[in-house]
Amino acid sequence: MTNKKIFSRHRSFERNMGAGYLFLAPALIFYSLFFVYPVLFSFTVSTKRWNMLIPLSRARNVGFSEYAYLLKDEMFLGVFKNTLLYAIITVSFTIIIALVLAVLINNAKFSVLWRFIYFAPVVTPQVAIGTIWGYLYRPSNGLLNSILGLFGFKPVYWLTDPNIALFSIMATAVWAGTGGSMLIITAGLKNIPQDYYDAARIDGAGPFKQFLHITVPLLSPTLLFLTATGFIGAWQVFDLPFTMGRNAPAKSVMTVSWYVYETAFQSLRMGRASAGAFLLFCVIFAFTLFILWIFKRGGIKGYE
């Protein structure tokens, strides 16, 4: 190959590189504007003592003191623990219940109707869900306590007892989130060839063995997706605890997003709030990587 040809190919490659970047530009600009810039800005703010009332340039630089404060703050550590608990319990229960329901509904009569019924809470605003469940949870004349009363149980202070309130909110979150997960799992179920089940049946496998050895393994990519996105959403939860948990001692129900919101807009400590948000971002990032690693070890790929 002559030097001229090599040079010509090199130039052509360079031209194509330019075109490639040009095609990528809209996505890169969008990503930079709505992700990279806010993250960098949030990090900058987290090193300042800023109340949003003065220009950021006039705000005092405090280095990493807000991070140090948060990592020692009893309240922040408490809300962090609440959020972790909330994420683990709601995501696990939502996926398990959704999986069971999806399998049951998949071949049931009127499956479309069942899917619609279970999906309805997903399209209902979280604030409305919080309000409606607030009525169900009322200690006096609430539906749940009335049912408990029929069986001779003592009334429960669902949303004010600090030992119970967070779990009551989690139950609502599981109820509200199951339909969405169920629909995605149903789509996954449709992709499993019927031949596998037929073969298993011929080999003498019962419904439970079929579920355990065919359905679950072949749904793993779907379950990985639901687990990863579920945890990302659960770590950021705000509306349900905020609408339902305001009458309970805050330390027992508050989540990190609620803490960040309150620190920013009530206490006017934008630096501390940004530090909290940045820590939350790091935790979600690390947690998601951890989940992907666990699934990868189990032989599930697709999100590397």
Added chain:
Amino acid sequence: MRKSSIIFFVAILSLLSVAGLAKSKLIFAVHWSDYQVEGVKDENGNVKVKGLRQYVEEYQKLNPDIEIEIQSVPFDEYLKRILISHTSGVIADIYVLYSLWGVQLVDSGILDQVPKDIIEKIKSDFVRAAIDGATIDKAVWGVPVEVDNYALVYNKKLLQEAGFNQPPKTWEELVQMAPKLTKRNPDGTIAQYGFAFLSGWDSAVVHPYLALLYSNGGRFFTDDFTECLLTSKEAVEALEAQLKLFKNGATDPAASVWNFPAGKIAMMIMAPWYETSLKLGLKDQYEQTVGVAPIPYLKKPATTGYTWFIAVDSASKNKKAAWDFIRWMTLQNAGGFTRMGELMAKNIGAIPPNKMDIGFFKTELDDLYTSVFVKELDNTYQEPNVAQGQEIKTILMREIIEAWNGRKTAEKALSDAKTKIDKILAEFYK
């Protein structure tokens, strides 16, 4: 394009810009609801009770060179609106501000200094509690427009049913009466509360406690704000006085003052602005049901209060026009009253802080509900204007709720609150 067309367009644009420049535009941010801004109207849309809009229109007619845009933001979003407007550079010229936010706004240079003539008028014409509310670091930063304090609101029918013809005068009497006014469901939950607090709202938790603290001769802070005094004997006793109601079963943390119109609350501590809701909720039963009395005291009669004041943004391009409007609205005699006083007394249902208005609107303020609040103005201790006031209030609320739930003793809750609050004070006052 023809030359004549170009000249025509240039002329039109010039006229429009001159017309635009001729008017000074003021943006007026308030936290009031629709009927408070637009006025109370009948079914044909005729204004029965004037709202802010009608006063603004009147002012604009008198001053054709001024245009006022009202921006109404719900209370929960109001502080956020101020913060975001300053970050984005689209500020309002005039604000109605909650006194607790004042320190931070003043320290950040957000508020314009009040003209001297207005300060003199405020000092001579307004009630003490309201002046205290608008005063930060010994300077007045706005004209008080609304003063709110607290009183005991009780259900006359429920008290009579239990054999009480009078409301309690002392806290001890209240503690004795409340269990007798409490009824329980068969499952043990409270069906009728002898006394109700409200857990989910900082003012509803902190203000009644502060009233008891002041009544017990205690103080929240030292005068120079270098120390929180919540571990004093008086402060601990005040919270223990509240806890007696939880211990004797007259209340629990699930109580809600909003159930009063449903006849499920015998006594509660409430502010003047709840009158309209009570009237709407109780309808023709209102007068037979609602009774108001001073908060039962520990050592001396006392209540707590807070103020809303009207102020001008220091970054406003039309400060003079803004203060002129405020003078006209809040200070100028409109026939024995001020326009803001009329708006407060007739529409918003709050106590106007101008003494002239209190004297003038006797019909509105001397009724069975508001009259007690007006009389109690003399015993009202203004919520302290301290730096990070909202953050401090939230901390105290959280600790009080811990005590209500039996998770901490009064002493421990207040000691924890003091530790956290002192750290904040050290940031700003040492």
